[in-house]
Amino acid sequence: MARRPLPRILSNGSAQLARSRELARTAADSATDVLHPLITITRGLRRLASAGRRRWVDTPKERRGALLLAVAAVLLAVALAPYGPLLAVVALMAAAAWHGRDRAPAAPAGPAPGQLQRLKSLYEALVPYFSASDDPEPLYARGGDWGKVFSEYEFDGDGRLAHLVISYPAYFTDAEPDSRARIEHLLGAKCGRGREYHFAWDEEANQLTVRVLAPLSTDIAAQPFVTAPGETVLGFTDPTRVQRTLPLTHGAHGEERTDVPPVVWRTGVRSTEPHLLAVGQPGSGTSTLLRSIALQALHHGDVVIVDGGGTGEYACLTGRDGVLAVECALSGAVTSLEWAAAETERRLAAASKAHQAGDPPPEDTRRPLWLLLDRPSVFTHLAAADDGTDPQSLLQAPLRHGRAANVTVVVAEQFDGLDALTAPVRQHTRARVVLGPATAGQLESVLGAPPHTTPVEQMPPGRGYARLGTGPVHRLQVPATPDPYDDATSEAHRQAVLDLLPPRTTPADEEPGPVPEAVRLDKAATEKVAAAALAAETEMSEPASAPPAPEGAAVAESSS
Secondary structure, three states, X not given: OOOOOOOHHHXXXXXXXXXXHHHHHHHHHHHHHHOHXXXXXXHHHHHHHHHHHHHHHHOOHHHHHHHHHHHHHHHHHHHHOOOHHHHHHHHHHHHHHHHOOOOOOOOOOOOOHHHHHHHHHHHHHHHXXXXXXXXXXXXXXXXXXXXXXXXXXXXXXXXXXXXXXXXXXXXXXXXXXXXXXXXXXXXXXXXXXXOOEEEEEEOOOOEEEEEEOOOOOOOOEOOOOOOXXXXXXXXXXXXXXXXXXXXXXXXXXXXXXXXXXXXXXXXXXXXXXXXXXEEEOOOOOHXXXXXXXXXXXXXXXXXXXXXXXXXXXXXXXOOEOOEEEEEOOHHHHHHHHHHHHHHHHHHHHHHHHHHHOOOOOOHHHHOOEEEXXXXXXXXXXXXXXXXXXXHHHHHHHHHHXXXXXXXXXXXXXXXHHHHHOOHHHHHHOOEEEEEOOOOHHHHHHHXXXXXOEOOOOOOOOOEEEEEXXXXXXXEEEOOEOOOOOOOOOOHHHHHHHHHHOOOEOOOOOOOOOOOOOEEEEOHHHHHHHXXXXXXXXXXXXXXXXXXXXXHHHXXXXXXX
């Protein structure tokens, strides 16, 4: 059944609501400014009335008659005097305006003593970098005025800088990455370690804006995302970096709802970055990212998983509808990737034949096929030891022609195995993700550009950076998608993953049993697929037919 397009309100409704709230807030502020005198007088009249009532209550009963007589005499005198009522009204309004003024204590004119000391020490630390001996009027000098260079500053509740605008001389080499990196490292150390800072360099105005970034939310669990076919949510980032938000539930039990800006990766025929490489330290969350991608891919396509780690973190996907294979052994990985390479060539031949005939591509060539490889370098070492086939060598066809054949390759590797990745994998995986702690050099070598924030030493799982092609570097928090069979997984996150899993299917000639460690493709099925692809290329008069589905040719075997 064809899927109906999502209502437009689901994609941009939150943005319209945000703009409406902003317009309402602006109108309220303008009305408050216009009606401020009336509000002040009304507040003063209320305070005068309250003071008069308190005076009446405090007056003894035997003196209330004399008080009423005195008030009546005053009112009579005012009424009989020339311009008396007018003068009385003016005096009453003046008294109300005086008593209705804002009595809140005025904010201090300057920073507190502790804050002042921080600004002075930061100014002195910047002097060696922003000063020159031949400058006749230096902005930075020993014992100089910090107020000339720090035009804006803001402190948090702990007394540390949260926002700062720095002016620097025009001769500073702000176009050189090394010069910027020295200043950013210094500011990160002087303003307080353990926080992430965003640096915005304005070369035209010679100003640097430093802002402390709020930590990204880590309690967003796996859930159905409001995306179109061909869109995959890698994680979530800062609201200032993207122009789109997604409605999500978060919290311990998913009781809170909010709109969060996502990092959306687009795949398919029109994608500019059809393949992805994720790198991280052990325990950084690369397997979590692959599980999250697999659960989203199963909504519209088929998935083949190759687990080089052999830890069984993808056992929950074994036998599920749409999961063609979950391989944990070298022989199974080679067989699966051989079939994937033959399937890529078959799709190309079928699509080319349809294009030459002026027909749309066959339906079986338009269904996405995902190849997810976790730590393929392990199989590379095993293949070299046994003089076998390296599974990475079978990825050349899916990597080179994956965009046209609707085949997407996702590779997750650790930093210690990054050198074992082949040249085609490095060349064609232009969407990059780095998770976990990493140095500035490691981030730049993987992403191709340094991030505009300072990396921190301690990061939660799934926390890192993402860059799609030549786009900007985004901070990233992967949604919590743990292994539901892990005993350390919380019940809420386990149930969230189980709810997204497709139903489990078993072959007709087998009884349902325990989940095998891997589903291996039969060698005869692979040869049959190759023969079908060769027949499709030679018989040009017949329409292209799909090869046997891998799940039909799969044989459940236990592999180690």
